[in-house]
Amino acid sequence: MIVMEKITKTILPKVIRNRPANSFKGTYGKIVLIGGSQNFGGAIIMASLAAVYSGAGLVTTVTNPTNQSSLHDWLPEAMFVDDNEFEKAAPIISAANVVVIGPGLGTSDQALALLKKTFALAKTGQVFVIDGSALTLIASNKLSLPKESLNVLTPHQMEWQRVSGIKIADQTAAANLAAAKKLNAIVVVKSHRTQVCVNDQVYENTGGTPAQATGGMGDTLAGLIGGFTAQFENKDQAVLAAVYTHSAIADELARKQYVVLPHQISEALPEFMFKNQARGTITG
């Protein structure tokens, strides 16, 4: 039997460091977020919001051109690349520390081609956060995950059923961990009590509220995991801290709100991270 460790607020100061004085935007990572078809533009905008508001240094969003002006209305900090122009996206993907792919990507042939071309660029040292439609495409086309990158999968239970073959009712910690090990990936199985499979351990989140049950909440988590893994050294802990942060902000807002909107989580990130950062200066 697997003993699940709990993810609690003690993870936060282990991960969220004080910013060294001698730093610049490059110190805090370069992220590329890929997704947002004509119909699902909101998903990649919400993921991009979380990446920027969590402090990622440079953020580029590769999406359908119909989403460009909405993206910039919400987020002038993000750069934009047309998802039909892969020759422009490729060097940015190659130079990124973190690639988030899948929110709102859709499952068209163009989406599949973009996913395959992006996976082919994966390099050692990069983190790939794979979410939403990218997971559905992997399952339906039996794609392998990139071998070079550290891969973080963020399925909801149905996406996890598609990828792992484990029926929702059978998604126990032991079954999830065995499947995550086979994939050689960190897997965040999202539910009302999200479980994170990392190496030989399954961690259970202690936060979260039904006020979060609204479209875009997972897209926001994918961007947040991207932002944390881009900035913070220990990637396993960064994923755990991102999962906890996402739910802890929602819990705080839900004390006064019936429903918590995904973009409100992002907007609360700078203050939450300020309050929960490590005390004392960490250099380097």
Ligand SMILES: NC(=O)C1=CN([C@@H]2O[C@H](COP(=O)(O)OP(=O)(O)OC[C@H]3O[C@@H](n4cnc5c(N)ncnc54)[C@H](OP(=O)(O)O)[C@@H]3O)[C@@H](O)[C@H]2O)[C@@H](O)CC1
């Ligand atoms: N504003 C935007 O642009 C938005 C864009 N989005 C983007 O849309 C794309 C498709 O993603 P998706 O999750 O909406 O659809 P899909 O992969 O078909 O899964 C749903 C199926 O699974 C089932 N299900 C069972 N258990 C479940 C569980 N625990 N959690 C969730 N579902 C569960 C569920 O059952 P049902 O609800 O029908 O009972 C249903 O049959 C993706 O790229 C995403 O990023 C969204 O983020 C929304 C906002």
Ligand SMILES: Nc1ncnc2c1ncn2[C@@H]1O[C@H](COP(=O)(O)OP(=O)(O)O)[C@@H](O)[C@H]1O
């Ligand atoms: N009842 C709930 N309690 C706690 N967290 C929830 C609840 N319902 C949904 N969530 C969280 O909301 C997110 C939903 O992700 P997902 O289904 O991928 O949404 P979307 O694709 O619409 O962005 C997950 O992080 C999940 O843990």
Ligand SMILES: [Mg+2]
């Ligand atoms: Mg999702």
